[in-house]
Amino acid sequence: MNKDTQLDLWEVFIQSKSGLPHIHAGSVHASDLKMALQNARDTYTRRGEGTSIWVVLSQSIGASNPDDNDMLFDPSNDKVYRHPTFYTMPEGAKNI
Amino acid sequence: MKEDYNTKLICMHNEHSDQHFQKRIDEGEHIEPRDYMPEAYRKNLIRQISQHAHSEVIGMQPEGNWITRAPSLRAKQILLAKIQDEGGHGLYLYSAAETLGISREEMIAQLHTGKAKYSNIFNYPALTWADIGAIGWLVDGAAIVNQVSLQRTSFGPYSRAMIRICKEESFHQRQGYEIMTKMMNGTKEQKAMAQDAMNRWWWPSLMMFGPHDFDSPHSGDAVKWRVKRESNDTLRQKFIDKTVQQAGLIGLKMPDKDLIFNDATGHYDHGPINWEEFHSVIKGSGPCNKQRMDHHLKYHNEGAWVREAAEAYKKKKAKKMKIVSI
Numbered sequence: 001m002n003k004d005t006q007l008d009l010w011e012v013f014i015q016s017k018s019g020l021p022h023i024h025a026g027s028v029h030a031s032d033l034k035m036a037l038q039n040a041r042d043t044y045t046r047r048g049e050g051t052s053i054w055v056v057l058s059q060s061i062g063a064s065n066p067d068d069n070d071m072l073f074d075p076s077n078d079k080v081y082r083h084p085t086f087y088t089m090p091e092g093a094k095n096i
Numbered sequence: 097m098k099e100d101y102n103t104k105l106i107c108m109h110n111e112h113s114d115q116h117f118q119k120r121i122d123e124g125e126h127i128e129p130r131d132y133m134p135e136a137y138r139k140n141l142i143r144q145i146s147q148h149a150h151s152e153v154i155g156m157q158p159e160g161n162w163i164t165r166a167p168s169l170r171a172k173q174i175l176l177a178k179i180q181d182e183g184g185h186g187l188y189l190y191s192a193a194e195t196l197g198i199s200r201e202e203m204i205a206q207l208h209t210g211k212a213k214y215s216n217i218f219n220y221p222a223l224t225w226a227d228i229g230a231i232g233w234l235v236d237g238a239a240i241v242n243q244v245s246l247q248r249t250s251f252g253p254y255s256r257a258m259i260r261i262c263k264e265e266s267f268h269q270r271q272g273y274e275i276m277t278k279m280m281n282g283t284k285e286q287k288a289m290a291q292d293a294m295n296r297w298w299w300p301s302l303m304m305f306g307p308h309d310f311d312s313p314h315s316g317d318a319v320k321w322r323v324k325r326e327s328n329d330t331l332r333q334k335f336i337d338k339t340v341q342q343a344g345l346i347g348l349k350m351p352d353k354d355l356i357f358n359d360a361t362g363h364y365d366h367g368p369i370n371w372e373e374f375h376s377v378i379k380g381s382g383p384c385n386k387q388r389m390d391h392h393l394k395y396h397n398e399g400a401w402v403r404e405a406a407e408a409y410k411k412k413k414a415k416k417m418k419i420v421s422i
Contacts, residue, residue, distance in 0.1 A: 005403050006200040026257070027191040029200060031406035032413065043187050046180070047264070066131045 149189035219382030226293035232272015
């Protein structure tokens, strides 16, 4: 197997406006952080799509296993007290 | 005995997962890279997305050929921006394909050995400035019809790349149509040049949608898996219907004597497509196949030192960091 010559893989996250979260945009190849930021800028924000960029080495991202989804993301329907509608408010209470 | 039992269990599990997978697809869910997917789905996507990525990158060549000869500074700036977009689109798509477990290195190697294809259309030359108009208007126009449909493809990263690409492509088509419009408002020679470009690019553009539905080897599974959302002929028809009006408006003649509006279907019927030409260009006999690949190989190989220098710089910095931390 030949050595991969295409540099490291980085994931790119873009914030489109201040106040909004950074959202995953895709990935770029780069040998270091500075190049990753420059490549991300050229690849994903040519038309003012962003006000801030995060890049992170793809291999550094931990991700949940889709096979565990049922367990991890169980809606916990037995814990209805987590929802505000569970509670009985006295007649006439306002703004609650 | 125990082994048999295990094998059986694994088979059952896969069968169950394939059914579950198809159920998710049928319910309109997206498939993400780490989700279970049948091997054939993964292979089909790698083939399609990498071919799409290679097409964007190879597609920079016929246009790049005109940067130094663009007729005005405005035209040159626009063309540069458009070609930069094509490079960007290639990168979005490589990035989507990489989530399926194939490396960029492998994809480029497959392009160089001919295992992976790119769109046939880029094996035709851009002979005049009007060709740049025709490429933007017809070739990008045909690509957009396909890509709009692919925004709803079942594989998440591919769908997201398509949404991003579609936002940028309409500029490409409009700049092409503007070039054609200007030439059709120009001198007799300019009009003839525009018509000539139309005549040469029309049929290859129709071929971009691939073989007719009754003759399309990859369509069955791709439709079942919702990788493809509309058939080749449906997409081709959409493209024809909208292009006829645009051509008429600026005085271009459609280079198809059989083209006629069908009142019953509400669509334009078109003459026979020369599939012999299509297959012969795919097999390598197009006017520019060799030139396109030689060019890609040359710049890929000549750029190797840049990648090596970047790696060396990274190593050097890492070494320095180590010394500092000691």
